[in-house]
Amino acid sequence: MSRIYKPRRTVIVKQDDPCSAVDELKNIILYSLIISHGIRVDTDLIVSAGNLLYQFTGSDLRHLHAQEESLLGFVRTVFCKQVLPPGVRLLTKGASHLLIESSSVLMTSRDERVLVNPQTTPLNKHFVIASPWVLPDTVSNRLESVVRLPVNNMLELIIVAHYVLDRALGAWVRRHGRIEHFNPA
Numbered sequence: 380m381s382r383i384y385k386p387r388r389t390v391i392v393k394q395d396d397p398c399s400a401v402d403e404l405k406n407i408i409l410y411s412l413i414i415s416h417g418i419r420v421d422t423d424l425i426v427s428a429g430n431l432l433y434q435f436t437g438s439d440l441r442h443l444h445a446q447e448e449s450l451l452g453f454v455r456t457v458f459c460k461q462v463l464p465p466g467v468r469l470l471t472k473g474a475s476h477l478l479i480e481s482s483s484v485l486m487t488s489r490d491e492r493v494l495v496n497p498q499t500t501p502l503n504k505h506f507v508i509a510s511p512w513v514l515p516d517t518v519s520n521r522l523e524s525v526v527r528l529p530v531n532n533m534l535e536l537i538i539v540a541h542y543v544l545d546r547a548l549g550a551w552v553r554r555h556g557r558i559e560h561f562n563p564a
Contacts (some may be wrong), residue, residue, distance in 0.1 A: 384421035384438065384551040388544060389483075390537055391509035393427045397458035404458065405450040410537045411508075412437050413445050417554035419541075426458075427513060432470040433457065438553075440466030472515065483507045485514075485525045486540040488532075508540040 390411040394400050404426065411424040412435060424435040441464075443453060456462050463469060483505040504523065510533065511519065528543065530536045544550070549562045 386548060387505040388422040389507050391425045391513055392533055393513040397428045401451060401454045404454045406534055409450055410534060414552055417552040418443055420553050420558055421551035430472050434468045434470060436466050483522055485522050487511055487527060488530045488536055508537055
């Protein structure tokens with residue numbers, strides 16, 4: 380995982396049988412890693428499937444496009460054929476603590492039960508976008524604070540969290556081979 384693009388964002392989702400959920404995973408990849416004809420290089424996506432973790436590293440992914448057929452083919456290649464293109468790694472759950480920096484900030488839905496209630500949100504941290512129930516204890520123990528967002532499902536959480544972070548901090552994006560930082564609007 381490249382940490383040169385700050386702040387980092389990691390989206391974590393759980394999918395017990397990813398090959399049978401290609402439509403849902405297509406949307407998760409679309410909203411987690413793609414932005415306006417580019418790839419978010421400051422974002423990683425981790426899909427937890429049984430004892431395996433699929434890590435999609437935005438800074439290493441190439442040729443990922445927002446077209447539905449392209450994304451469906453990409454999802455089928457990774458999850459059904461088990462072929463890992465550049466930017467995708469397969470790990471075991473035992474490695475989950477390596478994926479999250481210490482003192483991370485969890486962004487989750489307002490209805491999730493969490494143990495931490497922050498007063499302020501530090502803007503220079505690693506942001507984890509997930510439901511707390513998908514986080515292993517080794518990751519949960521490294522959280523510094525929690526931000527609750529008014530959303531109803533994982534896709535909404537991904538969209539709203541990226542929107543909030545983009546507006547506050549900007550985003551790092553690769554377009555046409557160039558990496559650019561887009562400042563907050």
